[in-house]
Every structure is written in C-alpha cells, then in structure tokens.
Amino acid sequence: PLPLPIIGNLHQIAFHKIGDIDIGTWSFFPLRKKYGETFEIYLGSVRAIITGDPKALDKVYNSSSKNNFTIRPTLNGLSELRTHNGLLLNNDEKSWSRNRKFISHTLL
Known part of the structure; x- marks a missing residue:
C-alpha cells in the first residue's frame, strides 16, 4: 500500500x-x-x-x-516509554526540565 x-x-x-x-x-x-x-x-x-x-x-x-x-x-522511539527519561514519562525533574527547554526552544 x-x-x-x-x-x-x-x-x-x-x-x-x-x-x-x-x-x-x-x-x-x-x-x-x-x-x-x-x-x-x-x-x-x-x-x-x-x-x-x-x-x-x-x-x-x-x-x-x-x-x-x-x-x-529496533524502534528507538519507544525507548522513552521504557526508560522514563523522555519528555512525557520522566521521573527526574532536572532531566525533564532540560528536555522541555530543548523541545520548546526547538519548536518555537
């Protein structure tokens, strides 16, 4: 298809x-x-x-x-769900903040 x-x-x-x-x-x-x-x-x-x-x-x-x-x-995009260090699923505040700033800066 x-x-x-x-x-x-x-x-x-x-x-x-x-x-x-x-x-x-x-x-x-x-x-x-x-x-x-x-x-x-x-x-x-x-x-x-x-x-x-x-x-x-x-x-x-x-x-x-x-x-x-x-x-x-391998589908590396799904690794965020397993490691909990991405933007959506993250239990580390410093890492989340760094990722969020990077994404915000990149998209805006």
Whole structure:
C-alpha cells in the first residue's frame, strides 16, 4: 500500500476491538485481505514486511548462515516509554526540565 508522509501506513492499520473493548493490538487483516499473505508497509518511517505465510516466517527466523534477515531494526522511539527519561514519562525533574527547554526552544 502507498504510505503517507510522516505516518506511513499507520492510518491503514485497524485497532482491534472485541465488542466495545479495545484489546490493544493492531490488526493487519484488512491489509492482508487486500494485498495477500506478504506485503510491505511503513510504520512511520520504518519499513516493515508483514507476512502470514508459515514458510516465509520459517525462512526469516531460521538462524542459518544463508539468512539475509539477521539484522532487524529496533524502534528507538519507544525507548522513552521504557526508560522514563523522555519528555512525557520522566521521573527526574532536572532531566525533564532540560528536555522541555530543548523541545520548546526547538519548536518555537
């Protein structure tokens, strides 16, 4: 599918619900139905290959030396949620103040 600038294909990923309850998972089923078992999307600026084909998954996760999939990207933007030193989730007042000043100065 054609990605949009900045957000990529995030607008095309369905947030999965059971009845009225959000279960907190993304669903690729609508895209899989339209584009087949294996397709490429962009999660923001990060390219991702989505597959539901068991043979393709075995090839990706097989640790043989002929595997071209040994290097996988990490989503460093989510590290803020784990470390609590970003702007949103921060339990260190000095660090938060420094980050806030930097962001404010950069955006204004």
